[in-house]
Amino acid sequence: MIKLDNIDVIFNDNHNQTLHAVNEVSLSVNKGEIFGIVGYSGAGKSTLVRVINLLQKPNFGNVMVDGQNLLNLSPSQLRQARKKIGMIFQHFNLMNSRTVYGNVLYPLRDSSLSSHEKAQKIAQLLELVGLADKRDFYPAQLSGGQKQRVAIARALANDPHVLLCDEATSALDPKTTQSILKLLKELNQRLNLTIVLITHEMQVVKEICHRVAVMEHGKVVEQNDIVSIFSHPAQRLTQDFIRTASNIEQAYDAIFNHPQLAAQLKHQNLFELRFAGNNHFQPFISQLYAKYHVETTILYSHLEIIQHQPVGHLIVILHGSDPAMVDAESFLNQHNIAVSRLNALQNDNYYSI
Numbered sequence: 001m002i003k004l005d006n007i008d009v010i011f012n013d014n015h016n017q018t019l020h021a022v023n024e025v026s027l028s029v030n031k032g033e034i035f036g037i038v039g040y041s042g043a044g045k046s047t048l049v050r051v052i053n054l055l056q057k058p059n060f061g062n063v064m065v066d067g068q069n070l071l072n073l074s075p076s077q078l079r080q081a082r083k084k085i086g087m088i089f090q091h092f093n094l095m096n097s098r099t100v101y102g103n104v105l106y107p108l109r110d111s112s113l114s115s116h117e118k119a120q121k122i123a124q125l126l127e128l129v130g131l132a133d134k135r136d137f138y139p140a141q142l143s144g145g146q147k148q149r150v151a152i153a154r155a156l157a158n159d160p161h162v163l164l165c166d167e168a169t170s171a172l173d174p175k176t177t178q179s180i181l182k183l184l185k186e187l188n189q190r191l192n193l194t195i196v197l198i199t200h201e202m203q204v205v206k207e208i209c210h211r212v213a214v215m216e217h218g219k220v221v222e223q224n225d226i227v228s229i230f231s232h233p234a235q236r237l238t239q240d241f242i243r244t245a246s247n248i249e250q251a252y253d254a255i256f257n258h259p260q261l262a263a264q265l266k267h268q269n270l271f272e273l274r275f276a277g278n279n280h281f282q283p284f285i286s287q288l289y290a291k292y293h294v295e296t297t298i299l300y301s302h303l304e305i306i307q308h309q310p311v312g313h314l315i316v317i318l319h320g321s322d323p324a325m326v327d328a329e330s331f332l333n334q335h336n337i338a339v340s341r342l343n344a345l346q347n348d349n350y351y352s353i
């Protein structure tokens with residue numbers, strides 16, 4: 001559906017310094033997929049997502065959407081192609097002088113539909129986003145969540161195949177964020193709409209994305225399906241993001257901010273274990289003891305369901321001889337349980353190796 005090949009975007013700043021905002025990024029998004037791009041501020045997410053509709057032209061690379069290389073299109077062909085790529089933004093970008101109806105009508109100004117058909121279309125769209133009763137309101141009379149719903153209706157006016165969401169929930173409170181994510185999920189399922197969503201919040205990704213790419217300094221450092229990302233994150237940055245989206249962050253804070261506990265843990269074999277899928281309900285902790293005489297102290301454990309699959313997290317101390325510990329780690333790895341050894345209290349911080 002969307003295929004980005006070796007995309008580079010290079011900016012020149014005021015001092016003629018070059019900045020590689022997007023650096024050799026390749027990724028593909030399947031039809032009907034919700035694809036997340038996550039990264040901290042400045043990672044290059046917005047620039048990359050704007051490449052998908054050529055709001056930002058790349059310096060190098062190819063942009064395929066719906067089987068067309070957008071870089072080969074004439075200006076009028078590109079205008080047509082863009083109608084099939086809707087976009088919503090963090091600050092909604094509504095026209096304040098127009099009503100809800102007027103905002104959703106705007107992208108239909110060149111459409112061949114009759115006035116009556118346009119009115120019907122807008123009524124359907126407002127119904128779809130739950131704003132049928134707000135058609136004559138102005139943006140200033142709406143809440144943030146309602147404004148984003150108008151923006152979604154406007155983005156869907158030309159029946160796009162793709163919806164790009166640039167930090168679409170970042171200006172919203174947690175409850176409204178949930179309701180907008182629920183709406184996006186419904187639209188994805190009902191309309192088979194492909195969604196590319198950029199965010200700095202892993203929680204958002206966890207709620208609705210099927211796959212995710214993690215960006216840093218213009219590069220994609222890791223991409224995978226959401227369950228693998230949460231259960232077997234390969235990169236330190238991904239691990240950091242995951243911690244912010246789960247209770248494990250609080251667990252670490254509670255454990256390592258407790259002076260006596262933290263002091264004791266300094267000399268222990270401390271591990272984080274992660275697993276996913278339905279086949280992990282075997283008693284692997286008792287097996288560690290039965291097979292290798294490795295004993296386990298559980299400091300924290302948590303199970304959550306992500307995309308219908310259980311994903312588990314544990315922080316444990318393993319007690320045993322050095323060789324037994326090596327055997328225990330390889331036993332866990334063989335059973336597809338990701339093991340990170342933790343070094344506690346390095347510069348007052350924990351980190352995994």
Ligand SMILES: Nc1ncnc2c1ncn2[C@@H]1O[C@H](COP(=O)(O)OP(=O)(O)OP(=O)(O)O)[C@@H](O)[C@H]1O
Nearest residue numbers: 011012019021039040041042043044045046047048
């Ligand atoms: N038009 C531009 N001219 C020069 N530099 C730019 C331009 N647009 C973006 N940048 C720079 O490119 C880098 C990536 O910016 P981008 O907005 O894509 O990051 P981001 O991950 O979306 O961050 P944020 O979430 O803060 O928007 C930043 O260092 C930014 O300052």
